[in-house]
Amino acid sequence: MTTLTRPNTIKNVAIESMLPAVGGFPPSDRELFLAGYGELCRIDLSGKSALEICGGHGKLATALAEQYPQATVIGLDLYEVSTPEIKQKANQLPGLSFTAGDAFDLSRYADESFDLVFGQAALHHLSHDLDGLCKQVLRVLKPGGRLVFIFEPMGHNYLVAAIRAMRMAKYELVDESNLYISQLERMKFCGFSSCEIQMFNFLGYPMKAFSDRFGWLCKLVQRVDAYLFSSFPKIVRYGANANIVFTK
Template sequence: MTEGHAMLARTNHDERAEQLFVRDLKTYIAGTLEPSIAKSAECLDPGEGHNSRAETTYRLLQESESFGGYLSLRRASQELLWSLVGASVDRQRGDLDAAARSAPVRGSLTLDPQTKQPEYLADRDVHLMPGGYGADIEGVAQGALMDRGGAVYMLGRNGGLLNDGRGWTLASHLKTRWPGRAPKRILELGCGIGASAVPLAKAFPQAEVHALDVGASMLRYAHARAAYLDVDIHFTQGNAERAPYEDESFDCVFTCVVLHETSPAGIEAIMAECARLLKPGGIVAHLEVPQRYDSVPLWTKVRGEIEHEYNNEPNWKVAISADYAAQLTRAGFIDIETGFQDAVRDASPGSFDQVSKGVFRSWFLASGVKPQ
């Protein structure tokens, strides 16, 4: 994994070896151990007609010592990831804060100390990341933790250490569905450290790009990161369900893998907020994991139960089961399409159809237009 940008926490020899070990351990768990566990699940399958097929299979698997070992190793690898990356970030916290202060003057940063996290973020550390997205700490350390930790967590498959593959894929989707459109004001809700907002700013250089998130440390880091990557982005602290922007003030509003980390009510609220924020004729787009519950194999459904209990992802099953076309319709959108966009590394128009090519090779997209 090559270094990505000036704000990224650097690694010394031992830290680099440790992080590569975690990457390889997670690859071993997923590629070598998991297939045998999946076969065990098939043997315990109560059948397609069973009312709670995945939940029953998961419960039966828990009676197996080998499954318990798999779960323990899976959880331990995730905790080890954050521990090792966190130690590296802590070692250079002062340098990271200094780099943020020295960043080029680009875009803007607006923090609101009165911002409260929604309960679905405040009551758990999503992905087991200590402190979660909204950790109330000084400086940029939480953003640095998410940035390098996220790249290792994704095993480098989402654009290496820039972790920007989803942003490029969303930009490609916009140019695939609406060739020739050039939005003047773009907003990302739930931007994290800006990994997806930066590709949008590069794909639409004429646009004024805004990005919203709940975490102050995350946003301090995101602002400096974007500046070093030579783009102007206006970062604001706030809740995506009640965004601090005026009605009908954007030409495009989007999210990237945000909905599965909210709640059923949160998804509906964000859909409605997108409608409020968009100008007539504006575009909404939501990028999510490339899986739909009704079409994935049994083991993937069982993994949803594991994500819930062992990775702090309680809305995983709801999000990949949701009827996003219906939800966008209820929010007032038209010209709605859902499907899978090929994962890309630039903003060129690409393939958008009903076939998922798998994780990190495609992403699920639900998009539409606000009526004129």
């Protein structure tokens, strides 16, 4: 089953404390990140294992390890983590580690070794071989384990498609492509039992440009978006950004 949703705002102090892991992304996407981090924390990860792919500087893996000091959390990216602050956290949190490697080659991990695999701003960097990615992830995920992607651009939104096409033409987005619901449905059929696509940002997408200066306006537009998505379900597919939750 593939479902399109627009989750309600999460009010949870522990999850809000993870928000610095958003890094440089616009404050107007706060609700999307809260929903995404809520998905990472949906089950108690104490004593369990999680793998972040395309983890970049490691902020999100660190935030998750701080939530669950008894969990094993591995951050994987093509490049080594170099930030001193994150390296220090990895020394303090025994379950947290980072490694350089390719998300398309998880052969170093045993079958069914993770309860959670996740990525932030990741899947649209891997979309040239989604079948290959699914094969790798499905092998290392435990039965019932989840694959969660946070903050992915969706090409059904014409404004996203136009802006990103311009940036691609200028070679600003060299290894990226927008995602489409049909691709996510195909991923689901690789062997996941369900796929939830949480859509955000309809009118809110252009607000990103103003979110530093007009925070109040962004919040208002986010509320309008939530109303539009709940009142007119047909427009949910035109959300600009998505969190995607696959369950094995």
